Amino acid sequence: MLYREAGQFKTSYEADQSIFPIMQDRWGIAAILAFAFLAMPFLASEYFFRAVMIPFLILALAAIGLNLLVGYCGQISLGTGAFMAVGAYAAYNFAIRVPELPHLVTLLLAGGVAAVVGLLFGIPSLRIKGLYLAAATLAAQFFIDWLFSRVKWFTNYTPSGSVAAPQLNIFGWVPDAPSEKYLLCLGFVTVFALVAKNLVRSRIGRSWMAIRDMDIAAEIIGIRPMHAKLSAFAISSFIVGVAGALWGFVHLGSWEPLAFSIDRSFSLLFMVILGGLGSILGCFLGAAFITLVPIFLNQVLPELGIKLDTATVSHLEFMIFGALIVVFLIAEPHGMARLWQVGKEKLRIWPFPH
Amino acid sequence: MQSATARAERGEGQPAAGRKFGGEILKVDGISLSFGGVKALSDVSFSIREHEIFAIIGPNGAGKSSMLNVINGFYHPQQGTVTYKGVTRRDVDPHDAARNGIARTFQNIALFKGMSTLDNVMTGRILKMRRGILWQALYWGPAQREEIEHRAFVERIIDFLEIQAIRKTPVGRLPYGLQKRVELARALAMEPDLLLLDEPMAGMNVEEKEDMCRFILDVNEQFGTTIALIEHDMGVVMDISDRVVVLDYGRKIADGTPDVVRGDKAVIDAYLGVAH
Numbered sequence: 298m299l300y301r302e303a304g305q306f307k308t309s310y311e312a313d314q315s316i317f318p319i320m321q322d323r324w325g326i327a328a329i330l331a332f333a334f335l336a337m338p339f340l341a342s343e344y345f346f347r348a349v350m351i352p353f354l355i356l357a358l359a360a361i362g363l364n365l366l367v368g369y370c371g372q373i374s375l376g377t378g379a380f381m382a383v384g385a386y387a388a389y390n391f392a393i394r395v396p397e398l399p400h401l402v403t404l405l406l407a408g409g410v411a412a413v414v415g416l417l418f419g420i421p422s423l424r425i426k427g428l429y430l431a432a433a434t435l436a437a438q439f440f441i442d443w444l445f446s447r448v449k450w451f452t453n454y455t456p457s458g459s460v461a462a463p464q465l466n467i468f469g470w471v472p473d474a475p476s477e478k479y480l481l482c483l484g485f486v487t488v489f490a491l492v493a494k495n496l497v498r499s500r501i502g503r504s505w506m507a508i509r510d511m512d513i514a515a516e517i518i519g520i521r522p523m524h525a526k527l528s529a530f531a532i533s534s535f536i537v538g539v540a541g542a543l544w545g546f547v548h549l550g551s552w553e554p555l556a557f558s559i560d561r562s563f564s565l566l567f568m569v570i571l572g573g574l575g576s577i578l579g580c581f582l583g584a585a586f587i588t589l590v591p592i593f594l595n596q597v598l599p600e601l602g603i604k605l606d607t608a609t610v611s612h613l614e615f616m617i618f619g620a621l622i623v624v625f626l627i628a629e630p631h632g633m634a635r636l637w638q639v640g641k642e643k644l645r646i647w648p649f650p651h
Numbered sequence: 652m653q654s655a656t657a658r659a660e661r662g663e664g665q666p667a668a669g670r671k672f673g674g675e676i677l678k679v680d681g682i683s684l685s686f687g688g689v690k691a692l693s694d695v696s697f698s699i700r701e702h703e704i705f706a707i708i709g710p711n712g713a714g715k716s717s718m719l720n721v722i723n724g725f726y727h728p729q730q731g732t733v734t735y736k737g738v739t740r741r742d743v744d745p746h747d748a749a750r751n752g753i754a755r756t757f758q759n760i761a762l763f764k765g766m767s768t769l770d771n772v773m774t775g776r777i778l779k780m781r782r783g784i785l786w787q788a789l790y791w792g793p794a795q796r797e798e799i800e801h802r803a804f805v806e807r808i809i810d811f812l813e814i815q816a817i818r819k820t821p822v823g824r825l826p827y828g829l830q831k832r833v834e835l836a837r838a839l840a841m842e843p844d845l846l847l848l849d850e851p852m853a854g855m856n857v858e859e860k861e862d863m864c865r866f867i868l869d870v871n872e873q874f875g876t877t878i879a880l881i882e883h884d885m886g887v888v889m890d891i892s893d894r895v896v897v898l899d900y901g902r903k904i905a906d907g908t909p910d911v912v913r914g915d916k917a918v919i920d921a922y923l924g925v926a927h
């Protein structure tokens with residue numbers, strides 16, 4: 298079927314404001330969701346779930362959180378890894394200290410704790426911008442790293458400092474098989490992607506973008522910068538915190554403080570920049586890219602007869618990301634999501650571009 | 652432009668018959684503002700009546716933009732007070748000003764470049780929207796109804812300013828003249844009682860200027876909005892304003908109807924650059 302909107306007249310503002318105003322897009326997303334929820338669990342291998350789909354989904358969730366802050370509100374953060382750690386350790390402590398809490402509540406409470414911590418570390422944004430704010434969030438990263446490796450209470454005094462998360466139990470459902478873990482993550486990502494999309498097309502999203510684009514003008518139309526910035530920090534950290542809890546409980550199972558180091562912060566920032574600042578779709582594209590490149594280098598290249606040792610592969614990974622980031626920042630600051638959009642616009646008027 | 656007819660309708664030195672003004676909506680009294688050594692305003696006082704179109708003119712650097720910035724709380728004067736709707740203040744808070752119905756546009760367009768025309772204008776409704784974050788996250792029921800209600804309001808402004816065709820265009824891609832129009836649309840979306848326009852026609856061609864004049868007059872007439880505008884084009888000023896204040900080097904040198912001001916010796920000197 299052609300990708301066209303001809304004949305699809307919008308007769309109400311309601312229809313015009315829907316997330317996917319073009320019919321082909323609605324069918325496309327419905328097909329993807331149906332496939333992901335109904336077919337995928339029966340098709341993919343355990344390895345594929347564990348190495349590709351689960352990390353991809355959780356990282357996409359964290360990227361959505363980060364993108365609300367960086368892409369929509371224009372506040373830089375290098376502390377995403379730390380906010381994921383706050384979510385993971387909060388969930389761990391709730392789970393072992395208040396075991397009677399339903400685990401779904403535990404995961405959401407972990408997001409709540411991350412939101413409060415994110416809000417506190419967002420306070421400097423009221424005074425400083427850009428590079429200085431980046432430095433302040435970097436300090437948050439180091440402080441939180443230090444906290445979880447030095448204050449033994451958080452790791453329940455385990456001698457090695459590494460913690461093992463209890464098996465999740467979501468109201469009687471125990472997602473222990475890889476395909477079930479995948480479904481759990483998919484559920485979270487679907488809900489939060491929808492929530493994020495709803496927020497950015499509402500009043501609060503518009504006030505974030507106004508602050509991002511021109512804070513002076515935002516103020517004179519009655520937006521309070523403090524309100525907008527701190528709400529972005531809190532909501533962003535909430536989602537990042539839930540992603541961190543899932544990363545610990547579902548993907549890793551047991552982890553050390555290093556699991557949420559500054560490397561994690563950078564790789565999430567890369568995802569958001571490559572995927573597209575200020576785009577929910579971009580979070581998925583960026584996360585897919587970052588998950589797939591190492592797998593490509595490790596698995597596909599050897600099969601093509603190109604042998605590389607592991608050190609080279611990990612260097613190559615960084616070089617590829619680095620080069621792409623430079624290219625995107627110069628050529629297409631809105632990332633892969635914009636390329637996709639431009640492609641669609643071309644297709645809409647194809648084959649008569651004028 | 653139709654200056655001759657407009658002036659004729661208005662009569663010599665008198666507001667045109669049929670134009671009704673209310674009481675004083677804004678009064679600035681003894682405002683002095685300086686930046687380090689630079690005196691931007693010294694002891695400036697004037698008042699604006701409800702429903703009138705009021706022009707602030709003067710040579711470059713006279714302090715016109717600074718005056719608007721004082722009125723909406725962007726600059727805080729060292730001396731003097733601003734009385735708006737009967738409340739007298741030294742320091743106006745920009746947020747309070749917005750809440751109490753003061754909207755403005757800027758000399759150097761201050762739009763949200765990454766957002767579409769529609770979203771830019773929708774930001775003007777932010778103070779009127781009530782639903783909390785949880786409702787917005789659900790985007791359902793009352794939250795969706797609220798969005799649609801405000802969208803309908805914004806669409807009326809879009810129709811009024813004839814910018815339907817660029818609704819979904821990111822404003823960064825629009826030509827200068829249209830950006831000025833979108834900025835006016837955003838200010839109008841706030842349903843202001845007092846609209847401050849900083850050089851709304853600067854850099855426009857004759858046709859665009861005529862459109863903008865028409866919009867300003869229509870806003871004033873249809874919604875009763877009080878308008879204070881800064882403009883360098885004397886033809887336009889004499890044409891559309893009810894009263895004019897003239898600033899020069901931060902001081903008020905004249906105040907009155909366009910015809911009185913035009914004949915004023917100090918004004919002629921200021922504009923011809925006679926040495927002080």
Ligand SMILES: Nc1ncnc2c1ncn2[C@@H]1O[C@H](COP(=O)(O)OP(=O)(O)OP(=O)(O)O)[C@@H](O)[C@H]1O
Nearest residue numbers: 686689690691710711712713714715716717718758
């Ligand atoms: N934020 C500021 N910091 C320092 N000086 C300022 C600031 N704003 C204005 N000024 C100075 O105050 C004086 C008046 O400036 P203002 O912008 O109000 O003039 P204007 O009448 O609007 O001029 P123009 O017609 O060029 O727009 C100028 O000398 C200007 O340099």
Ligand SMILES: [Mg+2]
Nearest residue numbers: 715716717758
């Ligand atoms: Mg000026």
